[in-house]
Amino acid sequence: MLLKMIKSEGIAHLSYILVDGAEAAVIDPRRDYDVYVELAEAEGARIRHIFETHRNEDYVIGSLDLARRTGATIHHGQAMDFAYGEPVTDGDSFEIGSLQLCVLETPGHTLESISLVIVDRSTGETPVGVFTGDALFVGDVGRTDFFPDRAREVAGMLYDSIFEKILPLGDQAILYPAHGAGSVCGDNMASREFSTLGHERLHNPALQHTERDDFIEYKLAEHHNQPAYFRRMEEYNKKGAPPMPVLPVAPPLSPDDVEAARDAGALLVDLRSPEAIAGASIPGSLAIPLDMLSAYAGYLIDYDYDLVFIPEEITDVSIAVRHLIRMGYDRFAGYLKGGLHAWEVSGRAYEQIPAVHAGDLDARLKQHEEFILLDVRKAVEFKTQRVSGAQHIFLGELQDRLDEIEKGKPIITFCGSGVRAIIAASILKRHGFEHVENSLGSMEACEKIGCSLEKG
C-alpha cells in the first residue's frame, strides 16, 4: 500500500496517488501528469480512478490527459456540469485494492467540492484519513469569495461541510488537503504538511469559530486577491484543457534572436535572482524570479504573449515551462542561451537597479529625502505593519494602477523581503519610470534593525 503526496512547488498544490495491490487512484492530478504514471508503473498498479475534489481555479487539472494515457475514469462532484468525467454524489464509494474511497459532498469553497474518505476495511470502518480538497487545510480553511453575491450562503455551506461532515469523521483521521503553505487559496496554511482532523479541530484558527454565524462573519471579513488567470483556469477545468501528451521544450536563442523576438512583441521574462536582476538586466524585460513565477505569472503575464526566458541556469527553463503549463500558458518562444552573460558580451546595453539596504533606507527616511516608497505587498500585510508614508499598490494590480504613481519622483520599491519589490521595479522600468531603486531586504530587514514602523 502506498499513499504518496506529490507537491507542485510554486502553487503549493498537493495531489495524491493511492495504490493498493494492482489498483491506483489519483486525487487532483496536475497537468504534467508523468509523475503519476511513473509511480503507478513502479508499483505495478493501473490507475483506475481520478478524482477531482473540485473545479480548480489556480491550475490546469491534468485529469483528461492522464485518463487518455491510462484509461482511468474521472470523477467529480455532481453539483457542476463538467464537459467530461462522471458525477459522484454523497455516499458513492470506490474500491482501490482493499481500501475504500467514500465520497462526501463538501461544498463551500465551490459548489461541487467533494471530500474523499479513506477506509481500510481490513482493520475497521473508522476513517483512516480524508482528502479534503480546498475545504480544509492544515491551519486554514478554503476561501469562499468566488460567489460574491452569495457570500454568506457559501460561507455557511463551508461551515456545514466542515463541522457537519468532515470533523465528525473523527479526530483520528489524517488530513490530506489540496494545498500547502504558499498557495493563493489561503493565507494561513502551516508549513507543516501533516496533521489530523483532531489536531485541526483543536488548533486550526478558523475552526475555533465553532458557531455557524461567527464562522460566517470570520470568512466574510477575509480579503483575497483573484489573479487574472483564474478565469481561464475555470474555463479549462470545466471544459477540459487542450491535450498535452508531452511537455513543450523551449529552444535556445541567441541575443540576436531574443532582440528580434522582443521587437516582434514577445515578452522577455527574467527568471534570475533579485540580486542578479539588480546587477544587470535587459531593458524591457519583466523580472519574475523563478520562485515567484507561479505566484505572479497569473497576475502579470497575458496569455497572448510569446514568452522568452532569461534564466540563470539552463535547468531553470524547464522548471519555468512546467510551472507555466500548469497555469495554461503554452507559447514558449525560447530562452536566452548563456543567460545575461551572452547578452552582455554581445555588446548590447543593460540596466542596473540600485539596491537599498535597510540601514540606508532608514537613514534616507530620517533625512526626509524625497522619494516614493512603493510598498507592493498584499493589503493585509500592509495593514498589519508599514513604513510611515509608504504608498501601497498590490503587486498583482500594479500594471493596471501605474497612473496612481506621481511621475518624475524617485521611487524605492518595497515588499516583504525584496523579491516582489524587484518585480515591481522591473514593471516600473518597463513603463518608463526612470529613477527606480529597490529595497533588497525590505520589511524583514527593517524590522531587524528597528526602523520606525506603523502598525495596525
Added chain:
Amino acid sequence: MLLKMIKSEGIAHLSYILVDGAEAAVIDPRRDYDVYVELAEAEGARIRHIFETHRNEDYVIGSLDLARRTGATIHHGQAMDFAYGEPVTDGDSFEIGSLQLCVLETPGHTLESISLVIVDRSTGETPVGVFTGDALFVGDVGRTDFFPDRAREVAGMLYDSIFEKILPLGDQAILYPAHGAGSVCGDNMASREFSTLGHERLHNPALQHTERDDFIEYKLAEHHNQPAYFRRMEEYNKKGAPPMPVLPVAPPLSPDDVEAARDAGALLVDLRSPEAIAGASIPGSLAIPLDMLSAYAGYLIDYDYDLVFIPEEITDVSIAVRHLIRMGYDRFAGYLKGGLHAWEVSGRAYEQIPAVHAGDLDARLKQHEEFILLDVRKAVEFKTQRVSGAQHIFLGELQDRLDEIEKGKPIITFCGSGVRAIIAASILKRHGFEHVENSLGSMEACEKIGCSLEKG
C-alpha cells in the same frame, strides 16, 4: 518542514528524518546512513540529533557512523548502559527548528525504550505525532519476549507505556513506528503505513485488550522466534558496531574463483528466484532468494563464512550487501559474474529441484504416495492450518533439526507460497538428502484449489 520515512526493505525497518529550517533529527538510523546525509544536505539542514528509540536487536543501528560524519549527538533511554551517546529521561525535550521532540520513557519491548512526541508549538501544544519505536505499531504492539524470566513484568510495562503514556497523547496524534509489515518484531503489522493513535486505539487487535491483566495474558500467549543474529545485534548496538564509512563492494568472480572459494570454505548464497533455483543451481549452495535474505540470513548464515553470491542481476549484489551489512555481516568474497549461466557454460554440473504444483501434490496425497511433506512455516502458521500428515520444522531451525527427518524417504518441502520451501530444499540438498522436491505455490495454491486441510 520535512518529515520523511526511510524504509529498509527486508527487515521492514522504518527510520525517520525530521527537518525544520537548518536543523534535522534522525530517528533510528540504519547502518548505511548515506540517505540521511543526502536528505539533510538537499534541505540545507545539519543533523543535530540522533535518537535511538531502543537498543535494536534486528539490525545494526547507524548512529555512531552518522554521528561521526555529521557531528550530531546521539540520545537513547537512560535505563540501559550504552557505551556511547547521551541518556535521556522522561520530560527531556529537544528543539528542531520550531518543532519540539519530547521524550517519553516507554519500556516493555526493552527496558530502555523511549518514544518521542512531536509538538508544533506554532500551532498548539497537542502532540502532532509520536515516534513509538517498537512499543506500538500499525496493527500490533512490540514483542515482550526478550526477558523470559520477567515475561509478565515486561508485558505489564508495555501495557503501562501504551495505555498510560502513549494513548493519552490523544487520538489526533499520528503514529510513526519503527517497523512495518514483514518485520520479525511483530506478526500482525498492517501493510498500511499511516495511522493515528485514534485509529489504533479503536482497531489495533492488541489494544482491544484494555484490561492490564488481559493484555498481559495476550502477550504471554504469543510465540516469537529469535534468529541467531539477534545476539550479535544486541552486542553491537550496546557497544557500538565497527565503523563503516563506505559500503563494501563485492567483486566479480569467475566460475573457477567461485569453485575455489567454495572449496576453501566460503558459503555460496544463491539470491535468485525460486523458479530459477528450481531450474538449475550450484551443488552445495544455500538458496535464499533476495527478497528473503533479511528475514532468514540471521537464522541461516553464520558470521564466520566468507560469502559468495549467485545473483540473477548484477544489481542484486549491492542490494544483498546493503541488507547484510545492516545485520552486521561484513565478509563479502564476491559474486559469480554472469550468474548461473557462467557456471553452466563452464561445463560444470548443476542440479535441478523438481517443482510440485498444488494439483499434483493433491493427487499424490490422494494416491497415498509415500513422501515426507516438510512444512517449514512458523509454528503459528502451521497451527492455524496445515496439510494433514505434514511434518513441521520451522525454517529458521531446520539446520539444527535435520536429524528429526527420516532418512531415505522422498521429501517435498512446503511453506506459505513456495519461497521458504525452496530455501528448505536447498538446505536439505546441502546436507545430503537426495530425493527433494519443492512445492512452488504451497499452502496458498492448496487453498485455492481446495485441497483438504486441517485447521486449528
Added chain:
Amino acid sequence: MLLKMIKSEGIAHLSYILVDGAEAAVIDPRRDYDVYVELAEAEGARIRHIFETHRNEDYVIGSLDLARRTGATIHHGQAMDFAYGEPVTDGDSFEIGSLQLCVLETPGHTLESISLVIVDRSTGETPVGVFTGDALFVGDVGRTDFFPDRAREVAGMLYDSIFEKILPLGDQAILYPAHGAGSVCGDNMASREFSTLGHERLHNPALQHTERDDFIEYKLAEHHNQPAYFRRMEEYNKKGAPPMPVLPVAPPLSPDDVEAARDAGALLVDLRSPEAIAGASIPGSLAIPLDMLSAYAGYLIDYDYDLVFIPEEITDVSIAVRHLIRMGYDRFAGYLKGGLHAWEVSGRAYEQIPAVHAGDLDARLKQHEEFILLDVRKAVEFKTQRVSGAQHIFLGELQDRLDEIEKGKPIITFCGSGVRAIIAASILKRHGFEHVENSLGSMEACEKIGCSLEKG
C-alpha cells in the same frame, strides 16, 4: 561540443547526437526518441537536422516523431523515394555550430545509403570522423543480401563506397557505425566500440579483400537470415511509422486476467532467465529471455498477437516494451503482476523443463541413449562445429519447420550456451512435443569438458 553514441541494446543499434553551440544533429534516431530531446535540452541546443544513413530494416526509425517534437528537418539519400523528409546527394553539407557534416553517397547495403563526414573547419579540412551507417562497421562491413537478383552488383557498389569513398577520407578518421556487436546486420562486429578508418583498413577482415572481385566473392559467400519483421520495418521506414509521442504502458494483470487473455488468443511471452523458465513456466507460453527479445521477437512473434509478458522483475516490462516498439510492435495487453509466483499461488499448473548439463549429455551420448539433439544455432555456427548426429534447424525457422522433427522421440534442445535452446524447448512444448529437455550450457560447456565434436 558533444558527440555522444546512444546504444540500443538488443538490436545493438548505435545512434548519435552531435552538438555544437546551440545546434544539434541526430543520426539514425530510434523510435523512443526521448533520449535525444533530453540530451539536447541539457546542452542548451536545438535539434536542427536528423539524418538517416539508410532506410533501416531492423528497427523503426524515430525520425518523424523526433521531427514533430523538435521541428528538425529529416534528410536521407536521394536514391530512394521516401514518403517524408528531404533527399540529399553527394557533396551536400550542413553546419552544426562550427562543424560540418558532408554527405557521401555510399550505396551497397542499400541503394540510398549515405555516410556523413565530420569536418571541424576550426582545425582543418581533414575529416575528424565519419558516420558510416551500415556500410562499414568495427570488424565487418554491411550485408548486401537485400537484392538477391542484383547480388553481385550491390556487393560491387559496397566495394566502391568503402574503397573509393570512405577509406580515402584517411586513416585518421574516427569510425561511427550504425551497429555494434550483436546486431543482425553483421556477424563479425567487434565488441570494441571505438576504431578508426586506419585501424579498420589494416585489420577489418572484410577489408583485407582489397581486390574488387575478391571482395564481391567474399560477400556473395556470406549467409544471412532475414527475420520476418524486416518487411514491416522496410514499409514503416519508407512511409513513416505510426506516431508514438509517449511510450505505451503495459498494465498489471492477475493470473485470472492472464488466463483469460491467453484463452482469447493473446500470446504469453516469458521474459525470465533460462533457469527460471526451466524451473517453472506457464503452459502455452513462449519463452524469450529478455536479453534475446530483440534478436528473436522478429522471427517468432507475429504482429497480430496481443502480448502478455511474464517478467522476472517489474522493470523488465518497460524494457520489453521499449525493445518491441522499436521493432514496430504495439499491442501490449499487460503483464503478470507478481511474475510466475502469482501464477503458482493461484493453484494453477505449471511445467518444468529438465536441464541437461554437458557431462550428463556426454554420458548419454556415449551410452547411445536415443534422443534427438536439436541444434538451433545459425547455419554458420553449426557448420563450424557440432555434436555428431545433431539435427539442425535454425531457431528463427523452427516454428515453420516443426514437421521435420520426428514425432514421439525425446528431444534435447541445444545451442551456443543454452539460451536459444530454452526458446526452442518452449516452442516445442507449445506445439505438443512432450519429452523435451534443454541443455543449459550447450556448446560452450561441451567444449570446456571436451565432448567429442565434429568440425568444418
Added chain:
Amino acid sequence: MLLKMIKSEGIAHLSYILVDGAEAAVIDPRRDYDVYVELAEAEGARIRHIFETHRNEDYVIGSLDLARRTGATIHHGQAMDFAYGEPVTDGDSFEIGSLQLCVLETPGHTLESISLVIVDRSTGETPVGVFTGDALFVGDVGRTDFFPDRAREVAGMLYDSIFEKILPLGDQAILYPAHGAGSVCGDNMASREFSTLGHERLHNPALQHTERDDFIEYKLAEHHNQPAYFRRMEEYNKKGAPPMPVLPVAPPLSPDDVEAARDAGALLVDLRSPEAIAGASIPGSLAIPLDMLSAYAGYLIDYDYDLVFIPEEITDVSIAVRHLIRMGYDRFAGYLKGGLHAWEVSGRAYEQIPAVHAGDLDARLKQHEEFILLDVRKAVEFKTQRVSGAQHIFLGELQDRLDEIEKGKPIITFCGSGVRAIIAASILKRHGFEHVENSLGSMEACEKIGCSLEKG
C-alpha cells in the same frame, strides 16, 4: 568492452576507465573517486590497475584512496621517486581482459611522464588508441616550463616523446589526453574532445614545428602562469594526499554564523554569478563565480582559511566542495543558508558594484573621463589585443601587486567577458579601494560594438 572518459569540469581534467570482461583499469583518477567504483560495479568489473600518466600539478590525484577502496595496484613512471605505487618502464604491459596497455615513457612535460598504448590483440597489433597524459592534447602539447633551468632540455625531451614515440604509433590511433579545453595545462586545446594522432599530426599547431630546434624555440617562447597551489599538488602527488574516504559536507550557516566566522578570520567565497555579485554582495567577501572556482581558487585562496560559501543554489555548495577537494582544500566551515537573500533580510548592509556596458565604456573613454581601466587577463591575451591606456595586472597576481595601482582614482575592472573582472573588483573592494566599477561584457562586447583597440 567499455572505454569511458570522466571529465572534471573546472580543471578540464580528463580521466578514463577501461573495462573488459571482469577487469578494469583507471587512468589518472581524481580525488573524488566514487565515479570509477560505481562504473566498475555496474559493469561487473574489478579495478585491477591504476595508472598515473605523470605526477600532476593541477589537482590531487585519487590513486591512493581508490587503491585502498579496491585493492588495485598503482603504476607510474620510474623516473621519479614516488612514496607509493609501482614504477613502470618502457615496454611494460598490462592485460585488461583481452586488451593490452603498453607503457611508453614520454618525458618532457615532467620527467616521469608515461603514455599508455591500447592494443586489441583480437584484431591486430596496431595501436587502437593512446592515453597521452600531458604530452599531447587535442590542439596543443604539454607545457614544459616546470624546470626553468633545464627549459631547452625538457622541450627537446617532449619533442622526442611526441615525434619519436607517440606519432609513430600511427595516424589511426585515437588520442586520449589528460586535459581538455579550459585547462591551465595548455592554452590552445580544442573544444572538440575526440581526435586521432593522424588528425593532430596534420592540424595540431604545435606539431607543425616538425624540426626539433624549431619545436624547442616554439616551446621556449610560451608563457604560462603557475598558480600558488601547484606546489601543494606536487607535494601531495609525490607523497600521497591525506585519505578522504567520503566527501566532506559543508553545513548551513545563518547570517549570524557567517558574520561570526568572518570576524574569526574565515574567508567568505561568493560563488554567485557576476550579475548577482554586482547587484548585492557581502562586504569583505571574495567573489569567485562557481564556473571560475577551479581556475582561480589556486591563485587566490590560501590553504589556511576556513571557507564559507555564499551560493546561489544549495546545490552549488557540494559542487564547490568537490572542486576544491580536488585541489587539496579541506577546511569547509559552511555556507550561508538562503544565500544573499538571508543576509539582506537580516538587516545587514550589502554592497553593489556598478556595471559598465561596452557602449558606456566607449563613451567614457572618448570623453577622456579619468579612471584606471584595469585589465586582468593573461599576459598573452593582453598582448594580442587591448584597450588603449589600460593597465595590465594578471588576475592571479592581483592580490600581490595591489600597490602598483594608483590610489584614489576610480577603477573599472576589465577582462575577456566580465567574469574575471568581477573577481578583480571584489579583490579591490576587499582591500579598501572605493570607486570600483566592473565591465560586464568587457573585451568581447568591445569588439562587437567596434571600440578602438590596440593589437599585437
